[in-house]
Amino acid sequence: QVHFVESGGGLVQPGGSLRLSCAASGFSFSKYAMSWVRQAPGKGLEWVSDINSGGSSTYYADSVKGRFTISRDNAENMLYLQMDSLKPEDTAVYYCARAGYSGRGQGTQVTVSS
Numbered sequence: 001q002v003h004f005v006e007s008g009g010g011l012v013q014p015g016g017s018l019r020l021s022c023a024a025s026g027f028s029f030s031k032y033a034m035s036w037v038r039q040a041p042g043k044g045l046e047w048v049s050d051i052n053s054g055g056s057s058t059y060y061a062d063s064v065k066g067r068f069t070i071s072r073d074n075a076e077n078m079l080y081l082q083m084d085s086l087k088p089e090d091t092a093v094y095y096c097a098r099a100g101y102s103g104r105g106q107g108t109q110v111t112v113s114s
Contacts, residue, residue: 002026004096004105011111016086020108022079022096030054030074033099036081038092039107048094049081063089086112 008020020036036048049070050059058070069082079096093107 002098002101002103004098004103006094006096006105006108009094009108009110011113012086013114014087014112016112017082017084018086018110020081020083020094020110022081022105024077024079024096024098027098027101029077034070034072034079035097035099036070036079036094037097037104038090038094038110040089040092043092046092051079083110086110088112 003025005023033052035050037045038048039045051070055072067085071080091112093109095104095107
């Protein structure tokens, strides 16, 4: 079955960087577009970024454009999110997601605070 394991979150100061990873299994990873979504405390799910199946096209929410970079390694079934110039409003639990599948992993907590 489809399974995601997110990692790489933590506590970072404003302006800092983190690199999130998502290990995917249970499906043909290279055939699917993938996404990162996040959920801040007390708020709904927010789309962050998409990448197409081959990795050649990427899309970003306006709130993270220019600061975050999504990438993937289809040989390793891995999805990444490089987050730079982090802001307190980026604090959230981050999840990877697959097109056409509503399930999520446990997520990884990102906290941006001084």
